[in-house]
Amino acid sequence: MEVSGKTKVFCVIGDPIEHSLSPMMHNAAFRHSKIDAVYVAFKVEKGTLEDAVKGMHSFGICGMNVTTPHKTAIIKYLDGVDTVAEFVGAVNTVLNANGKLLGFNTDGIGALRALEENGVKTKGKRVLLLGAGGAGRAIAFQLAQEADELIILNRDANKARVLAGALRKRFNKRVVGNDLTPNVLKNWIEDVDVLINATSVGMHPHRDHTLVDKSLLKPELTVMDIVYNPVKTKLLKDAKSVGAKVIYGVEMLVYQGAASFEIWFNQSAPVEVMKEAVLEKLQAGGLSLEQ
Ligand SMILES: NC(=O)c1ccc[n+]([C@@H]2O[C@H](COP(=O)([O-])OP(=O)(O)OC[C@H]3O[C@@H](n4cnc5c(N)ncnc54)[C@H](OP(=O)(O)O)[C@@H]3O)[C@@H](O)[C@H]2O)c1
Structure with missing residues (x-):
């Protein structure tokens, strides 16, 4: 799908983040579901998390995944968290619901x-x-x-x-x-x-x-x-x-990502497409199924 002025943006934040499999997995899901959106990875260092969350507001980023080291620290910047995230004390998914940032844990x-x-x-x-x-x-x-x-x-x-x-x-x-x-x-x-x-x-x-x-x-x-x-x-x-x-852990990776997709879009995630994208990326990085 062509990126335009209307394309919605989703992202993952963490540090390190370069090897994240989420961009591959979610962009494949967006393409398959014909959703006009892109998913990118942002390296957010410790100490700059609050700015990153403000950026989510001002850029109108629709949804975010959160990984190490921010899963717990992000909670205080959100407008609310679901019961699982509250119990666990960690958030891996954020939904921007008309300016309110809501945290979830899909692990x-x-x-x-x-x-x-x-x-x-x-x-x-x-x-x-x-x-x-x-x-x-x-x-x-x-x-x-x-x-x-x-x-x-x-x-x-x-x-x-x-x-x-x-x-x-x-x-x-x-x-x-x-x-x-x-x-x-x-x-x-x-x-x-x-x-x-x-x-x-x-x-x-x-x-x-x-x-x-x-x-x-x-x-x-x-x-x-x-x-x-x-x-x-x-x-x-x-x-x-x-x-x-x-x-395999890859299965959980795909299903926690699918649960994020379902929170963002309120529709079933194309899990097979997401799994294929992850395995392709792993193989391209030399992490083949044969290891
Ligand atoms: N497949 C997926 O979708 C998925 C999702 C999330 C995480 N993960 C993976 O799961 C793993 C844990 O992630 P996390 O976020 O839970 O990390 P975490 O919060 O840092 O927890 C690490 C866990 O590993 C234990 N541990 C570390 N080194 C150990 C050792 N040498 N011997 C015994 N226990 C040890 C820790 O025990 P202590 O409490 O005693 O330190 C703790 O229970 C990582 O490899 C991560 O990549 C996979």
Whole structure:
């Protein structure tokens, strides 16, 4: 679609931002849906966030994604946030609703949708979640509503315990928070149906790192890694080799982006087109599915 004076602008802000996959993914979605809009990436350094938000107002930017290091800091500049973003304390999507800036968090919805679209239901299941950082908290918020039991392990055990306590109180469900040590992990993993890595362990350049020893993985388990660079993390390679079902972080990336698109346009996102665009970009950057 030709860019004109009427073309709407969407963006992602963060630092670093050069390697973001969002421009490719959203521009493909706009083209496919025949939406007269462009999506660009802006490097916004710490300390200039307030100016960036003012810029969103004055340039009339219609929607924004927010990534590291601004996901929490942006909240104080917004006119309101949804219940998930409020609970998680982090925003990854902003909607400019006639001058009012509203914040949302689509990470948890994206993770759950990635599981569901791959035939994995978490309702009534026991789920082990590694990580209680920004993404981990968002995923935990969704899982606590679905799963029969949720176990959250985090290197900083206090974060896991506080999160588990808040979720128990809110949803009256069985949620446990504990330390992320090999022994604790070994104890819990035996009885769970789904394992999710929501830590950054295994991310490029530490591709051979994993928190889960291969001997603990089994064919009955579903293993999701939210790390998407590399596409096939060590954890997922190990899981696949023992016959477990694996869900790639790229799937979550696409579905959290699709949820942003749906907030901005109030219409279904073309997820297959978005997924294709992301995989194409990863392959162009040498991060092929074969890694
Ligand atoms: N697929 C997607 O759509 C998607 C979306 C969002 C994020 N992500 C990815 O998810 C990962 C986490 O992102 P985030 O935003 O949640 O980051 P974050 O808020 O910085 O949290 C990082 C998490 O990783 C844990 N961690 C880091 N190094 C560790 C280590 N050596 N051993 C054990 N735990 C360790 C942290 O534990 P402590 O609390 O103890 O420090 C924390 O739980 C990143 O790789 C990011 O790229 C993917």
